[in-house]
Amino acid sequence: MSKGKQFKETRMKLIELSNVAKQMRQKERLDMTINEILLKLIYNTNGATEFNTFAQWKELGYTILKGSKAFVIWGQPRTGNENKEETDTKRGEGEDDEYSFFPVCYLFSDKQVRKVEIAGVGASKEIVLETNPDHSIDDIL
Template identity: 45%
Template sequence: MKTIETKQTNIQEKRNFLRGLSKPIQALVKEGALQSVNEGLKLIYGEEGHEDLKTIRQWNKEGKRVKKGEKALLLWGSPRVKEVENKEKAETGENGEVDELSFFPICYVFSQKQVQEAETKRAGKEANNG
């Protein structure tokens, strides 16, 4: 399944790609077959052998580096809530109520298939001098 590789160039294209993958999963979440959309996305990625998903920062802490040219897999991040004043209510003189807007950011992750042990600077220098 080649649909999991992200070739989109901008953030809006990536969001649209992730929405497309998530759409059929949402029905399974509503039915109770899955706990979350991300759980379903991880199952899709798992079909390609991408089982251990972590951010680049998490891999780096483990002494791993993402291989050159690898593309991130996409998951939904934790929702961010932003308070937005409702302009219509403020204009009509009604109580200045505040609405909340939920926004789901994109989380970029890599799998165990996309990382390798980090070379130490010393090992790299020895290989070059060797």
């Protein structure tokens, strides 16, 4: 399956889940966002308390466990202008249309990561480089 087709399929599933979340919010009068409902009530998060993107976990010094599947939610809406050239009498030529786009965001929970431990980090060992006058750079190369 191509990445474009897989992305469209993921987006369509997220739209379906969001519709279920909207219905739950209306029926049960929940004071939660769609993303909160997805993470707390629809997805099986096994009691996870923290969610971050791959890059955020990496920045915090964690790595994602092999085989972990991301939780798909809506990202921050983005707005932009789309320049449409129409010869419609109602619109001027080259008039910009403003639009909103909700990107898809992939999150991993605190249950899907482990702390990366780098050897020697945090240790009080000092690395000392010694030079040997009997060797030259040509000996190494």
